[in-house]
Amino acid sequence: MKYFARRLFHASLLLLAVSIFSFAILQLTPGDFFAPMGLNPQISSRTIAGLRSQYGLDRPLPVRYRHWLQDVLKGDLGRSFAYNSPVTPLLAVRARNTLLLTGTAMLLAWLIATPLGIWSAVHRGKWGDRAAGVMTSGLLAVPDLVVFLVLLLVAVRTGWFPTGGMVSPAFSDLNVWNKLKDVAEHLFLPALGLAIATLPTMLRHVRSAMIEVLEAPFIQAARAHGIPEPRVLFRYALPAAANPLISLFGFSVGTMLSASLLVEVILSWPGIGPLLVDAILAKDVYVVIGAVMLSSIFLVAGNLFADVLLFATDPRIRVE
Amino acid sequence: MKPSPPSDANRIEPFLRVASLSKHYVQQRTFSRTEFTVNAFQDVDLELFSGKTLALVGESGAGKSSLARCIALLERPDSGKIEMEGENLLALNRKALFRIRRRIQMIFQEPVSALNPRLTACEIIAEPLAIQREGTQLQQRERALQLMEQVGLDATWERKLPFEFSGGQRQRLAIARALTLKPNVLILDEALSNLDAPNQALILELLAELQTSHSLAYLHISHDLRLVSQFADEVAVMYEGRIVEHKETHHLFASPEHSYTKELLATVHSVDSILLERSA
Numbered sequence: 057m058k059y060f061a062r063r064l065f066h067a068s069l070l071l072l073a074v075s076i077f078s079f080a081i082l083q084l085t086p087g088d089f090f091a092p093m094g095l096n097p098q099i100s101s102r103t104i105a106g107l108r109s110q111y112g113l114d115r116p117l118p119v120r121y122r123h124w125l126q127d128v129l130k131g132d133l134g135r136s137f138a139y140n141s142p143v144t145p146l147l148a149v150r151a152r153n154t155l156l157l158t159g160t161a162m163l164l165a166w167l168i169a170t171p172l173g174i175w176s177a178v179h180r181g182k183w184g185d186r187a188a189g190v191m192t193s194g195l196l197a198v199p200d201l202v203v204f205l206v207l208l209l210v211a212v213r214t215g216w217f218p219t220g221g222m223v224s225p226a227f228s229d230l231n232v233w234n235k236l237k238d239v240a241e242h243l244f245l246p247a248l249g250l251a252i253a254t255l256p257t258m259l260r261h262v263r264s265a266m267i268e269v270l271e272a273p274f275i276q277a278a279r280a281h282g283i284p285e286p287r288v289l290f291r292y293a294l295p296a297a298a299n300p301l302i303s304l305f306g307f308s309v310g311t312m313l314s315a316s317l318l319v320e321v322i323l324s325w326p327g328i329g330p331l332l333v334d335a336i337l338a339k340d341v342y343v344v345i346g347a348v349m350l351s352s353i354f355l356v357a358g359n360l361f362a363d364v365l366l367f368a369t370d371p372r373i374r375v376e
Numbered sequence: 377m378k379p380s381p382p383s384d385a386n387r388i389e390p391f392l393r394v395a396s397l398s399k400h401y402v403q404q405r406t407f408s409r410t411e412f413t414v415n416a417f418q419d420v421d422l423e424l425f426s427g428k429t430l431a432l433v434g435e436s437g438a439g440k441s442s443l444a445r446c447i448a449l450l451e452r453p454d455s456g457k458i459e460m461e462g463e464n465l466l467a468l469n470r471k472a473l474f475r476i477r478r479r480i481q482m483i484f485q486e487p488v489s490a491l492n493p494r495l496t497a498c499e500i501i502a503e504p505l506a507i508q509r510e511g512t513q514l515q516q517r518e519r520a521l522q523l524m525e526q527v528g529l530d531a532t533w534e535r536k537l538p539f540e541f542s543g544g545q546r547q548r549l550a551i552a553r554a555l556t557l558k559p560n561v562l563i564l565d566e567a568l569s570n571l572d573a574p575n576q577a578l579i580l581e582l583l584a585e586l587q588t589s590h591s592l593a594y595l596h597i598s599h600d601l602r603l604v605s606q607f608a609d610e611v612a613v614m615y616e617g618r619i620v621e622h623k624e625t626h627h628l629f630a631s632p633e634h635s636y637t638k639e640l641l642a643t644v645h646s647v648d649s650i651l652l653e654r655s656a
Contacts, residue, residue, distance in 0.1 A: 181404075272489045273485075273489050274490050276450055277482065278507065280448050280477060280482050281507040281508065281557065282507055283507045292492060295494055296492065296494060370494070371494060372539055
């Protein structure tokens with residue numbers, strides 16, 4: 057229990073630091089949301105000053121940060137200038153979409169990486185393992201952007217998959233089953249892209265973790281007792297190789313999130329990504345900070361989950 | 377001329393006989409088609425007797441561990457025979473091999489990695505019984521606890537995990553696990569080299585006790601000739617994959633023949649003389 061309390065405390069400290077940082081950095085950049093209005097001769101500088109004071113942009117940074125923090129603790133992430141609406145509900149929908157996308161991609165990536173990595177480790181040095189090695193190095197070398205663009209190209213050329221948005225225009229007329237199908241069709245391409253972007257790292261880690269364990273004397277000892285090979289793999293080697301993989305899982309949440317920003321923008325998935333890009337360009341500060349905080353929370357939560365999983369599966373950590 | 381085991385007219389039959397055993401590995405460089413073979417060991421003859429210890433010495437890379445793994449039936453040699461009580465083990469099918477495995481057990485150099493980090497002491501020792509599907513869980517646990525006592529571990533530690541034990545205790549755990557299936561042959565692959573001197577002495581003592589009480593045949597692999605002189609009945613010297621000299625221990629120390637053996641003995645003597653000078 058103490059372990060979790062400590063982890064939670066660390067996590068909240070981290071989030072606090074992230075919020076201060078993003079707040080400060082956004083203020084250090086020149087201009088604000090209302091600055092471009094000054095270029096319009098029909099809007100007087102008094103109007104703009106009025107708007108600034110209405111949104112509290114004229115107050116000093118620490119004061120604004122304090123106000124923001126107080127609001128956040130009440131569950132209010134501030135107001136978007138561009139949408140002229142509260143940030144919280146705006147982000148909530150986007151976060152749900154991003155979670156759906158990254159969750160699916162994560163599941164897909166691990167479902168491919170784990171069996172393939174184990175298979176590669178068992179058949180290391182054989183042609184199949186080498187082919188997998190060439191494939192993963194190739195994917196690692198190709199920038200994610202290119203992967204996503206190629207997927208987009210394929211989708212547009214073949215017309216097999218819808219290339220934008222999350223639902224079809226006629227979504228509201230569909231029944232539940234067809235709604236699910238519709239979302240799944242839209243989800244497939246971005247999820248595949250995201251899975252391809254994160255798969256090589258996972259695959260290589262699974263493979264090397266398994267190889268290391270398979271050569272361990274305790275596996276040899278079990279073999280000397282006559283243990284059947286499948287049981288060696290799944291009852292002995294996989295649990296022992298799990299630790300680095302669980303940590304990698306927490307880490308992969310971060311990789312996934314940053315890759316998802318890109319995939320969302322390119323394949324127009326209505327997640328946090330496009331919202332964040334627009335908000336940054338428009339200097340819609342509270343949306344930016346809200347999105348950054350949300351991503352950090354996902355990241356922290358992913359790592360926390362990995363820690364809890366480690367704690368649950370590894371007796372060594374429990375005893376310590 | 378390859379050295380044959382020291383012969384004695386009225387010797388009893390060996391429990392395990394290894395004849396002309398050879399093994400090589402094929403390596404291939406990445407991005408190249410050239411393969412080259414590495415001979416792990418060649419044309420090895422050995423005999424193990426119940427209640428006796430054969431030491432196998434040689435520098436690292438001489439093929440000792442490969443040989444050990446082949447005799448423990450963890451790897452398949454290329455050619456040769458491994459006979460146990462007249463039966464060639466290399467000709468057996470998998471099912472028969474499964475039955476035979478219990479009779480040859482191995483103890484590894486690194487007790488840390490030799491024990492499954494996720495299992496408790498009791499589970500580790502009972503593991504071979506579970507694998508061989510022998511007895512109920514209750515019986516398996518009872519046997520494990522009994523073995524813990526036998527190797528000098530407190531049975532109340534049954535729920536401890538490997539990392540909670542010291543190096544010497546871990547090696548005792550490994551020994552207990554190897555004994556679970558009541559083997560006839562124990563292969564010790566540098567089993568003492570990771571222990572400090574007092575622990576080495578204690579484990580040696582334990583091994584000697586167990587050898588008498590279980591009439592075990594030991595194949596003790598080591599690079600430490602001085603240690604070997606304390607416990608081995610016979611010594612086989614391995615050099616570049618071949619056994620170059622095989623004699624009873626006191627004969628080997630008294631009259632080494634092969635140049636490599638002489639070299640090995642010379643280093644032992646020079647270390648001894650340095651120690652003597654220091655103490656004087």
